[in-house]
Amino acid sequence: MGPQTVLEPSKELRIKKWILDRAQFGFPMHTEELQNAVQKVEQETGRANPFVNNRPGKKWMQLFLKRHPEIVLKRTEMFSKARAAVTKKKIREWVSEAKEYLTKEEALDILKDPSRMYNLDETGVQTCPKTGKVLCLKGEKNNYSIASKQEKQCITMLCCYAASGQVVDPMVVYPNKGLLGI
Template identity: 30%
Template sequence: MPRSQETLEKCLSEVLDGKNQAAKKYNIPKGTLMNKIHGRHIKTHGGQTVFMKGEEEDFVEGLITCAKWEFPLNTLDLRLSAKAYLDRIGKSSRFKNNFPGYDWAKSFLVRHKYNLSDRLSNIIKRSRAAVDAEMLSSFSEELTKTLEGVKPEAIFNYDESNLSDDPGKKKLIFRRGVKYPDNVINFTKSAVTIMLCVSANGDILPPYVVYKAANLWNS
């Protein structure tokens, strides 16, 4: 809480407790205190926002919902949504052509930093995004039955990791604290694939690297 707001809150608390010298003590006009007590002319400190608090909260909810539906938006989408809303309700704003600038979008994210964050997204294909908890649980149960009685040195796990040459990552807006900021698309860029295979008792096979090329330099 800003210091001026904190001082005002202390002064109001003392006034409500019957301490008549509070206004003089904190050097706050009595008219300001009366307005606060009776709910008149209440505004936030600093410049006033174009949208009301409830309108901004609706934007926040919309951004979180879009990310939840695997269609996260970026700051340009947020600005376009704000313009569309202003045009639809017929409200004239201080923005040129009702189109907020980049600075407004950044300030919006700062105001709602406890609910939103713009992060680099992980690009994954829709087929991978479709895997849910039920599918993983079913796979785990079947794997347990299949491996029953098999020695650890005979059990190998194989996995791959892609190093993309052009990941095409961009900052998108997600709910604050989301663990995997994924951007689900139907295509991915080319990548170098590194494949690893490890047995259950810790033996590691040499890694295998797959390049997107017919011929490679010896180096």
Template identity: 40%
Template sequence: MAPRKNYTLDQIEKAVEAVKNGEKIASAAQRFGVPRITLHDKITRRTSIGCSMGPSTILTKVEEEILEKWLLTLAEKHIPLTKDCLLDSVQKLIINQNRKNPFTNNRPGKKWFHSFMKRHPNLSQRVPDNLSRARDNVSEDNIRTWFKEIESYLEEHNLKNILNNPHRLFNADESAFFLSPKPDRVICKKGDKHPYSKCGDEKDNLTVLITGNAAGVLAPPMIVFSYERIPSSVAASVPDEWAIGKSESGWMCSSTFYEYVTNVFNPWLEQNNIE
């Protein structure tokens, strides 16, 4: 039985380069973690550098590199693929090219997938966070422009002193609690802490508006429902100090936000003596 390969092509290439620069084979092999005999075979060109032990892969090295680039590009665009989508794509490629393979119904299985992921350490599997289309369309320029507009407004109305009082500086943000389950694990760049996946239907969620100031004090939140009329059982389940809103889509709209500021937020500010 052949020994298990526990080194990468990158390690081999670095070890070969070190030997070419004058380092001894045994020393380079130990430093880069590759077998001495293997390194000797590469140096003497008994085997090529790109040649690996074990059975050959079904896809060529170039094809796998294209697959890796494709997966990373999709993940960057917030439409990452699941394992099954990748396997379906490889199956289609095999069928279209009438390529011989050991797979059942021409579709790779778990073993091929794990080997593919091991050959491409830049890839990993993660559970993504849902990201609505509206949030996905926000650019850095949009955010910077917003801050400039707010700063200009405060200057024009002599209100920049508000920024020095954390109790008067509030931020309100909507959080969508999606009613549909999160997607399966997807393939993305290794080390990516927050992979996102665009969700299909933005209406399949419950919206909650959270408002707090820079001093860490939270105002009463508001839950937004998509009901035409809020059922009494639902209204009774909401804490008394919380607000209830409604909109056709279940998302925040200008009229719902106006009602919140007028009937909930402003009275709360007066009760708490916040200027």
């Protein structure tokens, strides 16, 4: 084992699994987090290593990624905890409840007229969108980090389309700075 490999193969495999498991569940790691974790383990074990202050450097990180090509550095998109909690089951329950409501209101005919069915979606445009690169599984198209709270201020865009293809002009919602003289 060369001086840059340092960790035993079994430790590297556990680290690789930890990185990929965290990324799969929406908590991908920044390289600094991985370096901090390795440093902590090396300090706790007290074994000799060539790291300065028991901390692996950039070169070790580059070689680690080279040894494990299925792990790559990518930029992520932030997801709120609420949005991350959406599941197929919850969507199906919502559709079922919506049908029940339309039936009760005797408005089920809405579902047969595409000009009466609209989809409104919002998207937040962050004023400071950089999240940095994180360690993820190679080939994954979408990589998300779940934000613990509102991380950055954003401007919200609302876009609305009818099933018939009709488009409603978009709306921009700016952050509320307080009630406007009311």
